[in-house]
Amino acid sequence: MNTIHNKATIDLSVFHKIDINLYPLFIAIFEQQSISRAAQILSITQSAASHALHRLRTHLDDDLFVRAGSKMLPTPFAEQIYQPIKQALYSIQSISIQKNKFDPSMVQTIKIAVHDEIEPIIFPKLIHHFQDLNLEIQYLSSKLDRKNIVAELASQQIDFVIDLEQNVSEKLVFNRLVQDYFVFCTQQKNLNPEKYYHSPHIGVSSRRTGILLEDLYLSKKDVSRQIFLRCQHYSTAIQVLEQNDQAILTIPKQILSHLHLPKNIQTYELPVKKQYINLGMYWHRDLQENARHKFLRSEIEKIFA
DSSP, X not given: OOOOOOOSSOOGGGGGGOOTTHHHHHHHHHHHSOHHHHHHHHTOOHHHHHHHHHHHHHHHTSOOEEXXXXXXXXXXXXXXXXXXXXXXXXXXXXXXXHHSOOOGGGOOEEEEEEOTTTHHHHHHHXXXXXXXXXXXXXXXXXXXXXGGHHHHHHTTSSSEEEEEOOOOOTTEEEEEEEEEEEEEEESOOSOOHHHHHHSEEEEEOSSSSSOOHXXXXXXXXXXOOEEEEEESOHHHHHHHHHHOTTOEEEEEHHHHTTSOOOTTOEEEEOSSOOOEEEEEEEEEGGGTTXXXXXXXXXXXXXXXX
């Protein structure tokens, strides 16, 4: 088995045998557990990635990865060398960033995963801001998939996730852009807390099951809401609200401001203590010092400052 040796001096004579371009591939395969996804991240063909992995295996005299079903799993030696290689690549990257000032014109795309109900809050302001900077950018908005956001951010399939603040992963960083709070809409008038909780409620969620977001904030001991409709879009909820004079829709105020309410529906403050929610952007911790990422984060923060 190979071992890692810490030496006080560097033997420069061996470096002509080392192809540093093989090591980003090693990191990509290790983190994605897939040669094809690693090739996609590095913008090379799968065949080229396979050949490069063969060369690295020969150089290090270890299989590095073994196939288990659809995954490429690291060998014990690969586990051992992962952190030292990643740290070395970080150091090289940092030197490169210091010597090369970032040119904003290099930004060609901004890829954001966002819930479609939040999209109207974000994208009009985002596009207006970057157009004012005279940057020619292609904007890509994709449906938010909370199960895969860590992998998609790590592989840079998306640049940011815009979502409500919640515990997702220690690998992600969150920065608040907007502070919001819940209000409710209904045809009813003069509701007290008890009547609010016992009226028929409409819940909006893209998930089939699970607790609704507002219930995390509105939880009340021994009291639960009666959800008579669980739908995917607030626009649907408002149409049902117009037909049902007893129904209640609880909704973040920022989202409501982008919707049209019929005249027979009024908006009220919740008959319980106001609970604030944070809407912001997530990115992968590994990209914290990436020059392109730092520029985009800074500009997005300016939009909502």
